[in-house]
Amino acid sequence: MSFLQSLESALNTFVAYAWGTPLLVLLVGGGLFLLISSRARPYRHLGHSIDLLRGKYDDPNDPGQVSHRQALSTALSGTLGLGNIAGVAIAISAGGPGAIFWMWVTALVGVATKFYTATLAVMYRGRDSSGEIQGGPMYVIREGLGKHWRPLAYLFAIAGLCGLLPSFQSNQTVQLLRVSFAEPMGWVSADNSFLFDFSLGLVLALAALAVISGRIQRIGRFAVRIVPAMVIFYLLLTLGVIAYFWQGIPDAFALIVSDAFTGKAVAGGALGAVIATGVSRGAFSNEAGIGTESLAHGAAKTTEPVREGVVAMIGPIVDTLIVCTCTALVILLTGVWQQGEGMEGVSMTADAFSSVFGGWGPVLLLVMVVPLAFSTIVTFWYYGMKCFVFLFGTRFQVVYTVLYMLLIILGAVLSLNIVNSLIIGMYAVMAIPTMLSTIRLSGRVNKAAHDYFVKTPGA
Structure with missing residues (x-):
């Protein structure tokens, strides 16, 4: 066995252990606890988020770096994109159609989870070694729980450095460009594409450097322009495919629900594999309970932590309940999920669009994927940088x-x-300190939420 094969086997074992039953209980059970603890208050105030995103409560003199709208767009740029395109395809190929149902469950409880994590990210902001105000799970733990909990803060920061890598986005973006253009044009072949892949990776790196040189302020301005436009474009694209196969929609939903409790589409009928795949992919997609989104929401300009919590609730709805569902329907309705293992992710989704739009399918998908994947790359730099600074200070950025x-x-x-x-x-590792600290501090969020909604008419 080669070194790479041994490494891949070891990582697969690690993933299976990390996403075992204890973590699933922590994410889904913890989200349910937060939902019950809040008495579903966050869900009753979703309408207030629209006023916040419109800037009705914005004050440029408030502490923070970006507006509510820019904070949400930045958080969404870190979740929308290849997680919704390649991630859904991988979830279906690994866990069957039923995995989508468990992604929905993760999103529904994730609405409450994000309310709490984003609220805490503003409530317990701290300062880095340069004195700049920062937010995120590691600062929540340090400022809100004290020194005995600090190892969890370091655990999150270390896991963030390893988990917030740009490699998945660059890998799948280059693959889609190669499959959509380079290979059909005869520029490269599937087994002789190193130079092409390397060159595109270099271009992505240089473009990312141009954006991140402006830090969170430029990333926020970039995300607020790109994310809404690309989401609308993708929804129109997927709705075109769904409309083409409209007669199969009831059967597709029935398959998702039935397979969620039988696991028939997975080898051996392993129901546990369906649930684990759905929850892990749902968490990877909308990041509820992972804590990464708090790194963006913690930068919002506001003196009212609850406001950012209300804004953050929109994330799982847009990301998983809407965009991921559309992707899943496209894959199921076109039948491409039954044509192979599909572990190449984005290629499966591209094939699904090709079945309706022909050669234009991958091209149209490319128009949406590349900007969102790129926005994820620059957002992950910001997330990773905050973890790095927490661990090592600002000197070696x-x-x-x-x-x-x-x-x-x-x-x-x-x-x-x-x-x-x-x-x-x-x-999976990042979720542990995030969920434990959130549950521990949830009572303070409940009190802050009660006070805020009492004093804010029409919220």
Whole structure:
């Protein structure tokens, strides 16, 4: 067995252990606890998020770096994109159609989870070694729970450095560009594409460097322009495919629900594999309970933590309940999920669009995927940088940036299975300190929410 094969096997074992029953209980059970603890209050105030996103309560003098709208767009840019395109395809191929049902469950309880994590990210902001105000799970733990809990803060930051890699995005973006253009044009072949992949990885790295040089402020401005437009474009694209196969929609939903409790589409009928795949992919997609979104929401300009919690609730709805569902329906309705293992992720989704739009299918998908994948890459740099600064201070930030650029390039030519396993495993590790600290501090959020909604008419 080669070194890469041994590494891949070890990472797969790690992922299976990390996403075992204890973590599933922590994410879904913890989300249900937060939902019950809040008496579903967050769900009753979703309408208030619209006023917040419109800037009705914005004050440029409030502490923070970006507006509510920019914070949400940045958080969504970290979740929307290849997780919704390639991730859904991988979930169906690994866990069957029933995995989508468990992604929905993760999103529904994730609405409450995000309300709490984003509220805490503002409530317990801290300062880095340069004195700049920062938010995120590690600062929540440090500022809200005290020194005895600090090892959990370091655990999150270390896992964030390993899990918030750009490799998955660069890998799948380059793959889609190669499959959609380079191979059909005869520029490269599937087994002789190293130079092509490396060159595109270099281009992505240089483009990312141009954006991240402006830090969170430029990332926020970039995300608020790109994310809404690409989401609307993708929804129109998927609705075109769904409308073409409209007669199969009831059967597709029935298959998702029935397979969620039988696991018939998985080898051996392993129901546990269906649930684990759905929950892990749902968490990877909308990041509820993982804590990464708090790194963006913690930068919002506001003195009212609950406001950012209300804004953050929109994330799982848009990301998983809407966009991921549309992707799943496209894959199921076109039948491409039954034509192979589908572990190449984005290629399966591209094939699904090709069945309706012909050669234009991958091209149209490319128009949406590349901007969102790129926005994820620059957002993950910001997330990873905050973890790096928490661990090592601000003095060596340039070291992290250089390493990050190299990882973008390496990701373009690495095995998807190795990269995917590492990231998924680290997401599981990040969820542990995030959920434990959130549950521990949930009572303070409940009190703050009660006070805020009492004093805010029409919220």
